[in-house]
Amino acid sequence: MVARHDQTTDPELLAALLQARRGTAFFARKLNELSDAELDGDTLLPGWTRRHITAHIGYNARAIARLIEWAATGVETPMYASTDVRDHEINFGATLSPIALRHLFDHSAVHLNVEWRDLPEDAWHHKVRTVQGREVPATETVWMRSREVWMHAVDLDNGARFQDIPVPVLDRLLKDITGAWKTRGTDAGLVVRVTDRDLTVGDTAAESATVVSGPLAGIVEWAAGRGKDGVTAVDAAASPAAVPTAPKWI
Secondary structure, eight states, X not given: OOOOOXXXXXXXXXXXXXXXXXXXXXXXXXXXXXXXXXXXXXXXXXXXXXXXXXXXXXXXHHHHHHHHHHHHHXXXXXXXXXXXXXXXXXHHHTTSOHHHHHHHHHHHHHXXXXXXXXXXXXXXXXXXXXXXXXXXXXXXXXXXXXHHHHHHHHHTOSSOOGGGSOHHHHHXXXXXXXXXXXXXXXXXXXXXXXXXXXXXXXXXXXXXXXXXXXXXXXXXXXXXXXXXXXXXXXXXXXXXXXXXXOOOOO
């Protein structure tokens, strides 16, 4: 049998696809380390068990595959009928038997990968619409998936850390999060300083800003609302201060 490869030849897109596939493999590894009984355990997301996260990742792959089908055919196939439908689907998925839940993840990941692989070069630029209503090119679906699998692998609370996430993914996550803060105006008086990247973002013109500093992985972990390890803060007088809770970003 002849091996089949991605139809796209765009090097940036191929690199992004590789990152998403590696994230899927990483999530799969952390999921497979859990026993069936451990699927009932808590996660870093309040109110969600590991079952909820696994169901979410499985149904997310199906939803993104629908967007790729839309890009390929021109026939509108939304991610979900509504956010309520999405939430109901996740809650239902969390009730599946362990074997069914694991199969949901495995089969949906394969399906999405095949849809990506077989999408013609020109169709990657066709516009689709996210569940939030944003119109984006099909190329954006790769980042949408990469973000989910890498972050939620950590959320499983099974030993994965933000330090395990590749730097390009962390960079993009920080850009997304701080961009959302700026759009909503929730970054007022807050400066974020990444100590191992020589990067500063936020309200640098504020006279009474709180400066939150730390390495990239720690800063993204804090900004995403997952923890404060390795992160410090100083007030306007450059005196040590309590690390504030990061503004919401999603």
